[in-house]
Every structure is written in C-alpha cells, then in structure tokens.
Amino acid sequence: MSASMMQERKSGPALARPPQTARPEVQPVLSFAPDETIFREGGEARWMYKLVDGLVRGCRFHADGRRQIEVFHKPGDVFGFEPGLEYGLSAEAVTACTVLRLARPDLARDPHAAVRLCGYAMRALAAAQAHARLLGRGSAGQRLAGFLLDLQAEPRQELMELPMTRQDIADYLGLTIETISRTLGQFVRQGMLHLVTARKLRILDREGLAALCG
Amino acid sequence: MSASMMQERKSGPALARPPQTARPEVQPVLSFAPDETIFREGGEARWMYKLVDGLVRGCRFHADGRRQIEVFHKPGDVFGFEPGLEYGLSAEAVTACTVLRLARPDLARDPHAAVRLCGYAMRALAAAQAHARLLGRGSAGQRLAGFLLDLQAEPRQELMELPMTRQDIADYLGLTIETISRTLGQFVRQGMLHLVTARKLRILDREGLAALCG
DNA sequence: CGAATGGTTGATTGTGATCAATTCCCGTGG
DNA sequence: CCACGGGAATTGATCACAATCAACCATTCG
Structure with a gap:
C-alpha cells in the first residue's frame, strides 16, 4: 500500500465545468481541474479527446493500491481511442486542462478517418515503446x-x-x-x-x- | 557488458532460404532460421511482414551491449509497419519461422487499407502497453x-x-x-x-x- | 499564523545483479 | 548406441542499489 493511494479523487465539489457553449455538440470544448478524471479505465469508450492545453496522465490502478502511469499526453495528442469498447486506461488531468471531445469515427463508413486515426495510433505506439524502453x-x-x-x-x-x-x-x-x-x-x-x-x-x-x- | 552480447548473428553461411516460388512478387513467402535477422533497426522500412508460423522477437541493441526485447510476435501478427521511414526495432526469428512479406500500403491512395493497418496498430499498441505494465x-x-x-x-x-x-x-x-x-x-x-x-x-x-x- | 501537501534527507533492509562454478540437455560423430 | 562437446540452465556466495520506514524542511493556502 504505497503513497500512490493518497492520490484521491477530488470529484466532490463539482470541479468539472460545463462546456463553454450552450450547444455542446457544436463546440465540445471541456475544461478539467488538476487531478480531475476525464475518463476511467473500463468505462465505455464513447469519445476520443484531443488535448489543447495542459498535461494529462494515462494511468491504471492496481489491486494492491499502487498506481502506474503509462503515458503523459501533451498538447496536440489525441487519446482515448481503443481497439475495443472500453477504455484501457484512466485519463486524469495533471494540470488544468482544455480538451476537445471528438466522436469516434465509424471506420466502416468513413475510411478516410482511418488514415488520421492510424497516425494517432502509430504515434501512441511509438510513445508506448519508448516508455517500455525506459522501464526495461x-x-x-x-x-x-x-x-x-x-x-x-x-x-x-x-x-x-x-x-x-x-x-x-x-x-x-x-x-x-x-x-x-x-x-x-x-x-x-x-x-x-x-x-x-x-x-x-x-x-x-x-x-x-x-x-x-x- | 551482459551475456546478451553472446547473442551473435549467424548470418554467415546463407541461412536465409530463397522464396519458395520462382516468382517472389506473387508469393512472397520467406523462411528464417533461428536467430536470423528479418530486418534491422534503422533500416529502410520497405516491407511489412505477417508471421505465419514460428516466433519472432522485436528488439533493440544498446550502446552498452545489452539487448532489450520489446515484443514477441506470434503467428497472425503483422509487424514492421512504422510511422516513419525506418524500422524502429530489429526483428529476429526466435524459432524457425515462415513469414509473408507485404507491401506497405499507400494510405493516401488506398484509404481502405488504412482500416486494416489501424487494426494492426491498435493491437500493437495494446501489446506495448501490456508490456509496459509488466515492466512498470x-x-x-x-x-x-x-x-x-x-x-x-x-x-x-x-x-x-x-x-x-x-x-x-x-x-x-x-x-x-x-x-x-x-x-x-x-x-x-x-x-x-x-x-x-x-x-x-x-x-x-x-x-x-x-x-x-x- | 497554522495546517496541509509536497519534497528532501537519513538509517536500514531486502531484492535482484554480479561473479563464479557446476550440471543438464541435446545434437553430433564415432 | 553411446560418448563427447558445447551451449543453456541451475545453483551458490557476495555485493550494490533502490525500497522502506521515519523524521524533518519548505511552500502554499485557508
């Protein structure tokens, strides 16, 4: 039981501000306060996110209470796309963050989107390999x-x-x-x-x- | 200088058998003997490979002589696709291997191929994250x-x-x-x-x- | 000003690396 | 078929590095 557990959710007092427009489907810009959760491991992967500003950590919580951070997302990164139906990692704001919420492209219908997604996936792959190299x-x-x-x-x-x-x-x-x-x-x-x-x-x-x- | 260095290339006596057909462009099936190199880190990434049978390791050699294996490829896996122009990892046969050599799809020209490639990349990403989790x-x-x-x-x-x-x-x-x-x-x-x-x-x-x- | 959080420093312990022999397979050739 | 040889694997003794446990500082915030 490490100090990682101390990393408590501060989700009580409504830190998540609502989208900054009256029509969220048009400008899905979201803000998150430090340590706020963007999505949780195991949750239904309905959206992808593009980080505009701030820093996001992608992490996982183990049964023994320890936490593992697998990736830090920097502005410009797209995260939250998954091969399956669920998020494989939790995403949390490290600093105050601004993100764009994106619809998951329907690849069967829009193969053009696959080209972009492919780029994101490859970049994420390179990052994951670099991380593994670091840890190895x-x-x-x-x-x-x-x-x-x-x-x-x-x-x-x-x-x-x-x-x-x-x-x-x-x-x-x-x-x-x-x-x-x-x-x-x-x-x-x-x-x-x-x-x-x-x-x-x-x-x-x-x-x-x-x-x-x- | 670890024992990893002992892992010597045995590329001397022509272990790579030629493609098993007279027209390599039609049936690019290749065989590799144990410890043979399929491609090298830093080499021009002209081909992708699909493993039919055997086991392949994706690895990297460090300046201090130690070797790091980042991934084991099992039959069915596609490997050797890269975001850039060069292979990021060396690929070596662990056991005797049979692989299919594939042309890199031109994504601009054939967005449909991007859907498949996307699937490969996502699976590779999941594998890399699982590895990082293991090492973490x-x-x-x-x-x-x-x-x-x-x-x-x-x-x-x-x-x-x-x-x-x-x-x-x-x-x-x-x-x-x-x-x-x-x-x-x-x-x-x-x-x-x-x-x-x-x-x-x-x-x-x-x-x-x-x-x-x- | 005091509490709380985050960060540093110190003493000790434990786990895995290292160095060093053996032993076990397994393929090869007599 | 068996003996032999060599790489792979196991086992042992010791050492080094990072984890752990425990105080102690420094900043920030209420």
Whole structure:
C-alpha cells in the first residue's frame, strides 16, 4: 500500500465545468481541474479527446493500491481511442486542462478517418515503446535522465518546468519518490542540472545525461 | 557488458532460404532460421511482414551491449509497419519461422487499407502497453507470472513449451537469466508449476500465479 | 499564523545483479 | 548406441542499489 493511494479523487465539489457553449455538440470544448478524471479505465469508450492545453496522465490502478502511469499526453495528442469498447486506461488531468471531445469515427463508413486515426495510433505506439524502453532496464539514473530528456523536446529552451509531482514521475518510471528525489540531487551534485525550485530546473549538461541512458 | 552480447548473428553461411516460388512478387513467402535477422533497426522500412508460423522477437541493441526485447510476435501478427521511414526495432526469428512479406500500403491512395493497418496498430499498441505494465513495477515474481500467463493464451492446453531461451525472457522482462531461473524454481517449490524440462512446463496453480501479478 | 501537501534527507533492509562454478540437455560423430 | 562437446540452465556466495520506514524542511493556502 504505497503513497500512490493518497492520490484521491477530488470529484466532490463539482470541479468539472460545463462546456463553454450552450450547444455542446457544436463546440465540445471541456475544461478539467488538476487531478480531475476525464475518463476511467473500463468505462465505455464513447469519445476520443484531443488535448489543447495542459498535461494529462494515462494511468491504471492496481489491486494492491499502487498506481502506474503509462503515458503523459501533451498538447496536440489525441487519446482515448481503443481497439475495443472500453477504455484501457484512466485519463486524469495533471494540470488544468482544455480538451476537445471528438466522436469516434465509424471506420466502416468513413475510411478516410482511418488514415488520421492510424497516425494517432502509430504515434501512441511509438510513445508506448519508448516508455517500455525506459522501464526495461537500467538504473534509476538512466530512467530519470531519459525522462528528463524526453520531456525537454525543444532543445534551446533551457529552463524547464516540471508540471507533475514527484509521485507522478515515480509512478511513470516505476520508482519511488525518495529515489527520484535522491537521483535528482545526485545530478545536481554532479553539475548536470540546477534546481531553481522543486518544479523548475535547468539542464546544464545535456551530453552527460544523454550519455547515461545509452 | 551482459551475456546478451553472446547473442551473435549467424548470418554467415546463407541461412536465409530463397522464396519458395520462382516468382517472389506473387508469393512472397520467406523462411528464417533461428536467430536470423528479418530486418534491422534503422533500416529502410520497405516491407511489412505477417508471421505465419514460428516466433519472432522485436528488439533493440544498446550502446552498452545489452539487448532489450520489446515484443514477441506470434503467428497472425503483422509487424514492421512504422510511422516513419525506418524500422524502429530489429526483428529476429526466435524459432524457425515462415513469414509473408507485404507491401506497405499507400494510405493516401488506398484509404481502405488504412482500416486494416489501424487494426494492426491498435493491437500493437495494446501489446506495448501490456508490456509496459509488466515492466512498470513489481517484483521478479510478478513479472514472470504475468509473462507466463500471457504466453498461455489458450487456457486448457496445460503443457506448454517455452520457445525462447532464458536470455530472451530476461531481456523481455528486464531481469537476468539467474533471476528467471531462481524465480521459476521458487514457483516450482511453491507447487505452482512443474518443469518437465527446462523448456517444457505445466502450470499447476493458475489462480496463484494470477494472484501474484495483481 | 497554522495546517496541509509536497519534497528532501537519513538509517536500514531486502531484492535482484554480479561473479563464479557446476550440471543438464541435446545434437553430433564415432 | 553411446560418448563427447558445447551451449543453456541451475545453483551458490557476495555485493550494490533502490525500497522502506521515519523524521524533518519548505511552500502554499485557508
């Protein structure tokens, strides 16, 4: 029973604002507050979502109480398409989020939509494989270094903000928050990065980090 | 530098038999001997493949010499489709294999093919996520139990053969061969399975194994 | 200002990696 | 058919790294 369980739903006081138009079928733009659930694993997969702004985690809750984050969705990503009838993962807002709600295309009727969907699926596949690569082996340092480099896609933007908590990172990398903290500290001591605050950091030695992950 | 490096290519003495017909473009059926490479990571992704018989591993080789297996393909699986121009993974025959070589569909020209491709991609995505779930966390026992249960898709066929080596399993689960061996031994001692030979086993307590993975 | 949440740090333990021998298969050739 | 050889697998001893348990800081928010 890990600290992951503490990640409680805050669904009580109506955090989900209604669509920002009177005709939801025309502008299905939704907003979600941090830690709010967009959809749940096992629920009927009626909609797909396109993330406009914010960060979303795709995760799964295990019987023993631990949580596993399988993917972080960034703006532009489409998520929630499934081979079957049910969502395979829960989707939750990490930060405040704006999403577009999309109808699942009927592939038999609209084969053209399949081309787009295909692109989404392939990109999701690449991401899932990259994640598996990260987890597959290697020390905490290798995983965390890979994670940080993946996160900073655009290179020259040297100051970067971590939108997620240590617990999120830990559940994504299959480590504990203590190990995340210590490993970050180690990177700092080695002069590879600088922690401005706990959530803002500057990568000083990109090469060095890259050398770690192999 | 792990024992994975010992996994040497045996590409010297022409193991790849030619297509079994005089007109390869009509019946592109290929055979591969164990450990033979079907395609290599980084190579130009000109073809897709459908596995007819045998077992294929999709893997990646790291700079430090270790190997990571990301997926095992079973008969019926289609593999080798990519979002980009290059293969993201190497594909190697684990056992003797028969594969169909397929042309990459031109999605712009043939949107109907996109529907099929979409199905393949979604199935591959599900597999990749299942793999990430397996790796994400949990003890060696949890990983191995999950692996064995996944492997035995058809339930009542109680005697099952492991087509791959311990090294393959280790590289798939992010563990070492010693740990695989010890964990299997532990399962045997707990009466959960019986090892007829190193490669043939019988699951005695399916429930127990399932209870482990969570 | 005080509570709460998130993050860091320290001490200890446990699990799996590593190093090192054997043993077991299984195919091969005498 | 049996002996042999070599890769695969098991087993043992030790070590290293990350999990766990437990305080302790720092920020934010009411």
